[in-house]
Amino acid sequence: MLPLLDRRLVIVTGKGGTGKTTVAAALAIVAAAAGRRVLVAEVGLDEHLPAIVAPGARPVGYDGRDLAKGLRAMRIDPYEALAEYLGLQIGLRGVVRRVFENRAFRQLMDASPGWRELITLGKVWHLEQMQDEQGRNRFDLIIVDAPATGHGLTFLDVPRVVGSAVRAGPLRRHAGWVEQMIRDPDRTLLLPVALAEELPARETAELVQRLREDVGVPVDRVVVNAVAPAPFPPGAGDLDERLARLPAHLRIPGAPPVAVLAACAAHWRGRHELNARWTQVIAESTELPIVTLPRLAHGARGRDALSVLGHALVREGAVAP
Amino acid sequence: MKTPLDPKAVIRDRRIVVCVGTGGVGKTTLAACFALEGARLGRRTAVLTIDPARRLADALGVAELGNEPTDLPRERLTALGVPPEGRLAALMLDMKRTFDALVARFADSEEARQRILGNRIYQHVSDALAGSAEYSAMEKVFELSEREDFDLIVVDTPPSQHALDFLEAPRRLLEFLDSRLVQILLHPAFAAGRLGFRIFQRGTERVLRVIERISGVSFLEDISEFLLAFEGMSEGFRERARQVQDRLVGPDAAFVLAASPAPQATSHALGMLDRLAAARVPLAGVVVNRVHLWPGVGPTPERVPEQEQDEAAVAALAAALAADAGADFPANDAARAALACADGYAGWVRDDAESTAQLEARVARSGGFVRRVPELAGDVHDLEGLVHVGDWVFGGPASGADAGRSEGA
Ligand SMILES: Nc1ncnc2c1ncn2[C@@H]1O[C@H](COP(=O)(O)OP(=O)(O)OP(=O)(O)O)[C@@H](O)[C@H]1O
Ligand SMILES: [Mg+2]
Numbered sequence: 001m002l003p004l005l006d007r008r009l010v011i012v013t014g015k016g017g018t019g020k021t022t023v024a025a026a027l028a029i030v031a032a033a034a035g036r037r038v039l040v041a042e043v044g045l046d047e048h049l050p051a052i053v054a055p056g057a058r059p060v061g062y063d064g065r066d067l068a069k070g071l072r073a074m075r076i077d078p079y080e081a082l083a084e085y086l087g088l089q090i091g092l093r094g095v096v097r098r099v100f101e102n103r104a105f106r107q108l109m110d111a112s113p114g115w116r117e118l119i120t121l122g123k124v125w126h127l128e129q130m131q132d133e134q135g136r137n138r139f140d141l142i143i144v145d146a147p148a149t150g151h152g153l154t155f156l157d158v159p160r161v162v163g164s165a166v167r168a169g170p171l172r173r174h175a176g177w178v179e180q181m182i183r184d185p186d187r188t189l190l191l192p193v194a195l196a197e198e199l200p201a202r203e204t205a206e207l208v209q210r211l212r213e214d215v216g217v218p219v220d221r222v223v224v225n226a227v228a229p230a231p232f233p234p235g236a237g238d239l240d241e242r243l244a245r246l247p248a249h250l251r252i253p254g255a256p257p258v259a260v261l262a263a264c265a266a267h268w269r270g271r272h273e274l275n276a277r278w279t280q281v282i283a284e285s286t287e288l289p290i291v292t293l294p295r296l297a298h299g300a301r302g303r304d305a306l307s308v309l310g311h312a313l314v315r316e317g318a319v320a321p
Numbered sequence: 322m323k324t325p326l327d328p329k330a331v332i333r334d335r336r337i338v339v340c341v342g343t344g345g346v347g348k349t350t351l352a353a354c355f356a357l358e359g360a361r362l363g364r365r366t367a368v369l370t371i372d373p374a375r376r377l378a379d380a381l382g383v384a385e386l387g388n389e390p391t392d393l394p395r396e397r398l399t400a401l402g403v404p405p406e407g408r409l410a411a412l413m414l415d416m417k418r419t420f421d422a423l424v425a426r427f428a429d430s431e432e433a434r435q436r437i438l439g440n441r442i443y444q445h446v447s448d449a450l451a452g453s454a455e456y457s458a459m460e461k462v463f464e465l466s467e468r469e470d471f472d473l474i475v476v477d478t479p480p481s482q483h484a485l486d487f488l489e490a491p492r493r494l495l496e497f498l499d500s501r502l503v504q505i506l507l508h509p510a511f512a513a514g515r516l517g518f519r520i521f522q523r524g525t526e527r528v529l530r531v532i533e534r535i536s537g538v539s540f541l542e543d544i545s546e547f548l549l550a551f552e553g554m555s556e557g558f559r560e561r562a563r564q565v566q567d568r569l570v571g572p573d574a575a576f577v578l579a580a581s582p583a584p585q586a587t588s589h590a591l592g593m594l595d596r597l598a599a600a601r602v603p604l605a606g607v608v609v610n611r612v613h614l615w616p617g618v619g620p621t622p623e624r625v626p627e628q629e630q631d632e633a634a635v636a637a638l639a640a641a642l643a644a645d646a647g648a649d650f651p652a653n654d655a656a657r658a659a660l661a662c663a664d665g666y667a668g669w670v671r672d673d674a675e676s677t678a679q680l681e682a683r684v685a686r687s688g689g690f691v692r693r694v695p696e697l698a699g700d701v702h703d704l705e706g707l708v709h710v711g712d713w714v715f716g717g718p719a720s721g722a723d724a725g726r727s728e729g730a
Binding site: 015016017018048086089090095096098099102104105108148165166167168169170171172199202231232233234235236239242243245246250252253254255256257258259260261263264265267268297298 | 343344345346379527528531533534535536537539540543581583585586615616617631633634637638641642645646649650651654655658659660661662663665666667668
């Protein structure tokens with residue numbers, strides 16, 4: 001298992017709301033702090049990442065901006081990527097601009113499926129190929145915050161589909177390059193982010209299976225995010241039950257009623273046990289090492305919180321299945 | 322403010338109930354829960370999921386869901402209080418099969434049908450590319466609503482960034498078929514590859530040249546042939562798309578928004594309200610799922626105590642715990658942990674109330690219902706779990722009080 005910091009391209013994926021953007025940001029922060037030149041690219045209509053890293057940050061847009069030393073962020077907008085691609089292919093920016101102004105063209109593109117995914121991955125390929133003046137890679141590590149699974153797999157499958165739907169021409173050739181990149185274990189890693197609950201756990205198992213069987217994108221570990229830490233100290237594993245046994249009339253000045261204390265304690269114990277159980281299931285069903293990230297009590301925003309998660313993410317010795 | 326709708330009345334009276342919402346908020350669970358309530362009210366109910374992740378099959382406890390309705394066994398339904406006239410069937414959209422069936426229906430000849438199904442472009446757009454889920458889902462809903470053997474159709478919409486892709490799919494498809502470029506590609510001579518671009522207006526010519534340059538001329542020919550094959554059926558298709566849309570925004574249908582208190586989920590949900598309003602789709606209500614509620618106060622959270630750990634409270638609680646424990650019980654640490662659990666939980670309750678206030682107030686103002694389902698200790702993964710969720714959605718009219726609180730906030 002090559003350390004995450006030494007990868008070229010990490011595509012973070014998972015169900016909606018599992019923490020993909022948080023994980024992408026956390027990895028970007030520790031990698032940049034470790035001296036890597038990092039690009040983190042958010043895919044989709046909205047930008048969340050800059051504001052997670054630095055609350056209140058302005059959007060970074062397609063051109064991107066450095067959020068910290070060695071940490072560049074951008075959002076890949078498919079139309080902008082398409083304009084750039086056509087500009088490179090045709091060479092005449094004016095022609096491309098007029099094509100984009102053509103209403104029929106916009107209509108055609110708005111209605112056509114698939115090209116957004118392809119052009120987005122094409123842009124990632126282009127970024128991966130970029131070099132600086134010394135001929136070194138422009139970025140050491142590129143992190144892509146991919147759309148939620150379901151769409152996430154479609155996203156990765158599009159180059160193959162285009163390869164078989166288009167018979168000839170540059171498009172076919174370029175789709176081939178993209179496909180080679182995302183299937184190459186030396187360059188690409190898909191990093192699934194899951195939550196340790198029943199349905200996300202099952203979906204993750206399905207995702208990994210489909211990745212292995214159909215899509216062929218390398219995956220070597222699963223991130224299980226927001227795991228509730230053990231809530232009670234050693235020797236007090238049944239604290240919730242003890243609280244429930246306290247006399248109902250007991251009043252602790254400055255504290256909620258004991259019944260409420262018992263209910264809250266039971267909630268945390270329930271979540272912790274549930275998380276532990278489903279983490280185990282994810283490990284067994286995917287047969288992959290698991291990296292767990294704690295559920296942070298005060299949210300996962302800002303550089304400090306993200307660094308905590310980032311270090312947990314890159315710490316070696318992930319739990320083996 | 323109008324009298325809010327009642328979720329139970331919606332399930333009892335409407336013919337189509339569409340659950341919208343971003344991914345990860347429990348839309349599929351909610352759809353299953355609505356469908357179960359429909360069956361319990363004695364309606365013959367079908368629930369359609371588009372979710373490829375099989376959540377619905379899991380929750381309903383059926384092994385496989387297919388493109389045709391599968392009935393839940395009668396014994397199970399009876400045990401859940403479904404009367405004999407009620408029925409609950411579930412299906413999972415098979416995009417390819419549904420689209421193929423559509424083609425078969427509208428193709429004007431067997432030859433046209435074969436030509437489409439064999440076309441390279443068709444083989445891909447109909448199943449592999451993003452967006453076709455919505456086209457097919459619309460079609461399936463319509464097909465179900467035409468059937469005589471179901472009274473209620475509950476739809477779980479595809480996970481997508483644009484909640485309304487689903488609703489807008491037919492319009493986009495029509496716009497696409499009507500667009501000038503497509504009309505040109507529909508020219509038979511174009512498909513035959515004999516026509517130069519020169520006869521077109523300059524703008525169009527330029528676009529075609531760009532596409533050709535990138536994709537090769539054969540791709541344009543394939544597209545053209547595909548569209549040509551579609552042309553014969555586009556009238557039927559157009560008519561159908563119009564009917565589907567009419568039915569979905571008509572009085573027999575209801576849209577319910579599924580949301581969760583996660584800040585991103587609520588901002589998505591607010592965006593969705595705007596888009597629904599712009600599309601003139603009336604919203605029946607919102608269900609906010611996985612809300613942390615303060616123990617013992619039921620569905621309406623009251624003010625939650627916010628407190629620093631107070632050493633006297635730690636000592637008093639430690640003493641109470643120690644009274645009933647062995648000498649080696651870490652009473653002090655345990656008391657601290659117990660208070661921390663309550664503080665942590667109170668934080669969730671406060672955050673959730675704050676992040677959902679605006680959403681709930683907006684829905685309530687427009688006369689929609691507002692329901693909260695608490696974050697349950699376990700997962701909702703079986704029929705009993707669905708009944709439990711249903712108790713929160715269809716139980717007492719807590720929404721009025723909720724809305725008042727939210728608007729005051
Ligand atoms: N380890 C954690 N501890 C506490 N909160 C977390 C943690 N990870 C993520 N969160 C919170 O969970 C929410 C969802 O996280 P995030 O936006 O990263 O998810 P996502 O998978 O990118 O969502 P989407 O599918 O909407 O893009 C955010 O509010 C985030 O702050
Ligand atoms: Mg995200």
